[in-house]
Amino acid sequence: MRCLKACPTEAIRITDGTAYIQEHRCIDCGKCHEVCPAEAVYVNQDDFGMVHTFPHSVALIPAVFLGQFPEDIRVSRIYDALMELGFRHVFEVESGANIFAEAKEKYAREHDDIRPMISSFCPAIVRLIQIKYPSLVENIFPIKAPLDLSALYCIQELQNRGIPREEIGLFYVTPCAAKIAAVKAPIGEKRSIIDGVINMDSLFNLTYRKIKEQGKKYIPHQSRTINLSSDAILSTLTNGERRICLAKKSYAIDGIQNVMDFLDKLENDEVEDVEFLELRACDQSCAGALLSYENRFLCGARMYARARKAAERERNGEVPRDRDMDKMKDFLLDNSTVEPPQPRSMFVLDKDRSKAFEKMERINRLKERLPQIDCGLCGAPTCESFAGDVVINRIGLSRCIFYQRHLERKDDITRQECIAAMNAVWGKDDRMKEE
Amino acid sequence: MHQEYTVIEGDFVNAGKASSSVKKTLKQLNVDPAKVKRVVVALYEAEVNAIAHAYGGKVLVDIDSDKIKMVVADKGPGIPDIALAMQEGYSTARPEVRDMGFGAGMGLPNMQKNVDKLNVTSEVGVGTTVEMEVNF
Numbered sequence: 252m253r254c255l256k257a258c259p260t261e262a263i264r265i266t267d268g269t270a271y272i273q274e275h276r277c278i279d280c281g282k283c284h285e286v287c288p289a290e291a292v293y294v295n296q297d298d299f300g301m302v303h304t305f306p307h308s309v310a311l312i313p314a315v316f317l318g319q320f321p322e323d324i325r326v327s328r329i330y331d332a333l334m335e336l337g338f339r340h341v342f343e344v345e346s347g348a349n350i351f352a353e354a355k356e357k358y359a360r361e362h363d364d365i366r367p368m369i370s371s372f373c374p375a376i377v378r379l380i381q382i383k384y385p386s387l388v389e390n391i392f393p394i395k396a397p398l399d400l401s402a403l404y405c406i407q408e409l410q411n412r413g414i415p416r417e418e419i420g421l422f423y424v425t426p427c428a429a430k431i432a433a434v435k436a437p438i439g440e441k442r443s444i445i446d447g448v449i450n451m452d453s454l455f456n457l458t459y460r461k462i463k464e465q466g467k468k469y470i471p472h473q474s475r476t477i478n479l480s481s482d483a484i485l486s487t488l489t490n491g492e493r494r495i496c497l498a499k500k501s502y503a504i505d506g507i508q509n510v511m512d513f514l515d516k517l518e519n520d521e522v523e524d525v526e527f528l529e530l531r532a533c534d535q536s537c538a539g540a541l542l543s544y545e546n547r548f549l550c551g552a553r554m555y556a557r558a559r560k561a562a563e564r565e566r567n568g569e570v571p572r573d574r575d576m577d578k579m580k581d582f583l584l585d586n587s588t589v590e591p592p593q594p595r596s597m598f599v600l601d602k603d604r605s606k607a608f609e610k611m612e613r614i615n616r617l618k619e620r621l622p623q624i625d626c627g628l629c630g631a632p633t634c635e636s637f638a639g640d641v642v643i644n645r646i647g648l649s650r651c652i653f654y655q656r657h658l659e660r661k662d663d664i665t666r667q668e669c670i671a672a673m674n675a676v677w678g679k680d681d682r683m684k685e686e
Numbered sequence: 687m688h689q690e691y692t693v694i695e696g697d698f699v700n701a702g703k704a705s706s707s708v709k710k711t712l713k714q715l716n717v718d719p720a721k722v723k724r725v726v727v728a729l730y731e732a733e734v735n736a737i738a739h740a741y742g743g744k745v746l747v748d749i750d751s752d753k754i755k756m757v758v759a760d761k762g763p764g765i766p767d768i769a770l771a772m773q774e775g776y777s778t779a780r781p782e783v784r785d786m787g788f789g790a791g792m793g794l795p796n797m798q799k800n801v802d803k804l805n806v807t808s809e810v811g812v813g814t815t816v817e818m819e820v821n822f
Contacts, residue, residue: 386720386722386723518709518723519702519705519730520723520727520730521730594719596713598710598714599716600714600715600716601716602716604716604717605751608687608715608749611687611711611714611715612687
């Protein structure tokens with residue numbers, strides 16, 4: 252019931268006591284997961300055992316993963332624990348942040364007729380625009396997210412070291428559901444080069460347990476940690492991309508509702524001269540991601556602390572390790588574009604406009620007979636969406652409890668039929684059995 | 687399909703209510719996004735005009751499967767010289783309206799640019815009626 256209301260694209264319906272997600276409308280933002288009291292929504296992941304099936308398994312970790320751990324645990328210790336869990340290499344996703352920024356800038360320069368440009372960083376946002384704001388689809392950078400650039404780099408780098416591709420298993424540690432979908436069903440790419448996805452919360456459990464088990468007996472390995480630049484570390488947080496983009500007029504907006512409010516205005520041409528938009532589905536961006544165990548502000552604070560240390564090293568003349576990627580810059584830039592995302596307008600009633608028109612008139616007529624209080628008891632999030640379901644999916648109008656009363660008064664429905672209609676939505680409720 | 691909205695004088699907060707609702711409808715009807723945008727931009731301009739210059743009015747929208755007709759009729763001071771008002775940059779907006787970022791003198795020209803048919807009729811001291819049509 253809570254998920255019904257929380258879903259920004261009205262993708263959830265309740266039938267037979269179960270909430271179903273209409274996949275074609277789902278943007279994988281994870282809002283339903285966040286509010287579910289029954290933990291009925293879960294995020295699929297690959298079997299961790301897969302990690303052991305590759306001689307060279309790689310953990311591609313996001314910077315927010317490191318933000319999950321208490322500050323007294325050093326980055327190198329986390330890397331070591333990951334090695335002990337079976338990974339042979341650890342790479343950080345944000346290594347690709349600088350190349351990503353450069354690719355975006357290059358594209359923006361070459362396409363100065365398209366403004367504003369919208370970042371392709373957050374896959375939930377890309378999907379949201381495809382579904383709800385089709386007129387803005389061409390404003391999205393057709394550029395691979397840092398994750399894909401880093402993955403590309405990893406494979407190339409390991410192959411350069413003489414490791415054959417089939418021995419490399421690339422595992423992405425994901426902070427959210429949207430990124431899983433981006434790997435499993437990438438937008439604008441035929442197939443992802445990533446071999447498996449591991450949820451960040453479950454890897455945090457494994458890693459933290461490993462660190463606790465070792466306790467004081469821990470002997471540091473010689474793991475090479477990646478000293479990311481401060482820009483790269485902060486790139487996944489809100490304002491992270493904006494602060495390193497060259498656009499004069501830009502906005503960084505986080506939280507799906509905030510993003511929708513802004514896009515509504517933008518679509519109406521109410522916001523002028525915007526050059527660049529960094530839009531993120533989660534409050535506090537990836538620090539507030541679904542599979543982030545730590546409080547979003549604490550996680551963010553740790554990332555800022557790490558970035559400050561990195562900035563200090565940079566001031567002292569040290570070259571950040573993510574600059575290693577620069578040696579492949581041309582190759583990565585050449586491979587940074589994807590097919591532009593296409594509109595997937597899911598709110599269209601019918602492709603044939605006259606049929607759509609007919610359906611809309613029926614929906615409007617029906618709507619007038621509904622109470623317009625969006626109670627959700629019919630299993631649809633709003634009276635309007637219910638009217639749509641009645642017209643399009645031929646759901647019985649008697650699922651509306653108010654309409655039921657109306658029918659009862661006219662003796663058009665029996666009590667048994669009323670109960671059956673409610674059971675069809677909420678399932679049989681055994682608690683209501685006569686005592 | 688007929689829709690009606692009321693516009694209240696000086697109520698900038700609610701500017702765009704009619705255009706947003708029309709936008710949603712047109713999206714559902716599978717109208718080309720570029721055309722939806724034209725409709726929304728033109729109607730929004732007309733709404734703002736009625737709010738900024740007049741004492742409120744009504745927005746009447748009629749949609750059928752191949753076009754949209756929009757009428758924004760206000761009670762207000764009227765436009766003495768419509769041809770002049772159609773020129774870009776010509777504005778009679780009060781300074782306080784300009785301070786809010788409106789009244790740049792682009793309203794009517796912007797409507798003209800975005801619709802297929804525009805008809806402005808006005809009587810000084812009575813009000814102005816803007817009729818617009820966009821074919822899908």
